[in-house]
Amino acid sequence: MNMRVNGEDYQAETGLTIGQLLHRLGLQAERVVLEINTNIINAADSTDTELHDGDNLEIIQFVGGG
Amino acid sequence: MLIKGTETMDSLVIAGRKFNSRLMVGTGKFSSNQAMQSAMEASGCEIVTVALRRVDINNPGDSMLQYIDRERYLLLPNTSGARDAEEAVRLARLACAAGCEPWIKLEITPDPYYLLPDPIETLKAAIILIKEGFNVLPYMPADPVLARHLEEAGCVTVMPLGAPIGTNRGMRTRDLINIIIEQANVPVVVDAGLGAPSHVAEAMEIGADAVLVNTALADTPNPALMGEAFKKGVEAGRMAYLAGLGPQRVKAQASSPLTGFLREE
Numbered sequence: 001m002n003m004r005v006n007g008e009d010y011q012a013e014t015g016l017t018i019g020q021l022l023h024r025l026g027l028q029a030e031r032v033v034l035e036i037n038t039n040i041i042n043a044a045d046s047t048d049t050e051l052h053d054g055d056n057l058e059i060i061q062f063v064g065g066g
Numbered sequence: 067m068l069i070k071g072t073e074t075m076d077s078l079v080i081a082g083r084k085f086n087s088r089l090m091v092g093t094g095k096f097s098s099n100q101a102m103q104s105a106m107e108a109s110g111c112e113i114v115t116v117a118l119r120r121v122d123i124n125n126p127g128d129s130m131l132q133y134i135d136r137e138r139y140l141l142l143p144n145t146s147g148a149r150d151a152e153e154a155v156r157l158a159r160l161a162c163a164a165g166c167e168p169w170i171k172l173e174i175t176p177d178p179y180y181l182l183p184d185p186i187e188t189l190k191a192a193i194i195l196i197k198e199g200f201n202v203l204p205y206m207p208a209d210p211v212l213a214r215h216l217e218e219a220g221c222v223t224v225m226p227l228g229a230p231i232g233t234n235r236g237m238r239t240r241d242l243i244n245i246i247i248e249q250a251n252v253p254v255v256v257d258a259g260l261g262a263p264s265h266v267a268e269a270m271e272i273g274a275d276a277v278l279v280n281t282a283l284a285d286t287p288n289p290a291l292m293g294e295a296f297k298k299g300v301e302a303g304r305m306a307y308l309a310g311l312g313p314q315r316v317k318a319q320a321s322s323p324l325t326g327f328l329r330e331e
Contacts, residue, residue: 005123006120006121006122006123007120008123010123025121025123025126026126027121027126028129030165031129031131031132032121032164033118033160033161033163033164033165035160040159040160040163041163042163042164042165044165058120059120059121059123060118060119060120060121060160060164061118061119061121061129061131062116062117062118062129062130062131062141062143062164063094063116063117063118063119063130064092064093064094064095064096064102064116064117064130065092065093065094065115065116065117065144065146065280066092066093066094066095066115066117066144066146066231066232066258066278066280066281
């Protein structure tokens with residue numbers, strides 16, 4: 001299936017979960033927050049949620065800021 | 067006498083929560099997470115701001131959160147990067163979903179050159195976020211009328227700028243901040259542009275309740291030493307405010323007796 005992740009095309013097999021995607025990207029669910037098709041998702045609470053073809057993901061984290 | 071009004075020298079109350087430090091610290095632009103950590107520690111701050119950004123999925127790097135002890139510091143996410151109310155509300159909701167307490171430093175800066183806050187969009191976003199249960203701390207132009215509107219909307223502080231973000235130019239808006247302090251019923255936090263301990267001392271001397279500093283601590287070879295210097299600046303200014311500064315005069319007023327000179331008058 002084809003998705004968009006942080007503005008880039010991303011291909012993955014059907015049935016990929018949020019937890020698997022984050023693991024693949026080297027990210028800890030506790031340290032990020034997601035938007036899937038503009039819905040805000042707590043990543044740590046949703047690791048078993050399956051992603052779908054055409055999903056548009058934003059993976060967001062805290063960075064230094066004033 | 068250290069007590070003036072209901073405040074004591076060592077405690078700042080925002081939204082019913084008590085803080086012993088009146089210095090808030092931003093976490094941006096430090097040369098390393100260790101430098102950030104040492105500046106925070108030396109400054110004695112209890113509130114630290116952070117921003118939200120997209121992860122670089124090709125190079126995720128270290129999360130800076132692991133360098134911030136959440137037991138010790140209240141994480142205050144900002145909405146930096148937002149150009150209008152809609153973007154700011156989105157960032158605030160994301161911060162909350164990321165597990166932060168519902169405290170948000172509202173920051174809407176559509177102008178990329180001076181990063182001046184948009185008063186209309188800030189008020190609009192504040193109203194929405196307060197309705198959703200956020201404690202909103204708005205970064206704002208030093209405009210006493212806007213401060214009143216934001217306070218009436220339910221903001222838990224007002225945060226007028228001393229000078230544009232990152233300029234280190236000090237209390238350029240001093241006269242307007244004076245009016246805001248005189249009229250406000252919520253804590254006044256001077257944010258942005260404070261680049262030296264003397265600047266924060268000046269803000270505190272005129273009665274600001276707190277200050278927020280980032281660039282001045284990050285943009286120095288010794289962030290820990292500068293953190294301590296700012297801590298002392300804030301404390302000195304606060305103490306002077308509580309003690310009560312003497313009036314300014316045009317003509318000299320002798321400090322030594324004007325009698326008993328060793329000469330014939």
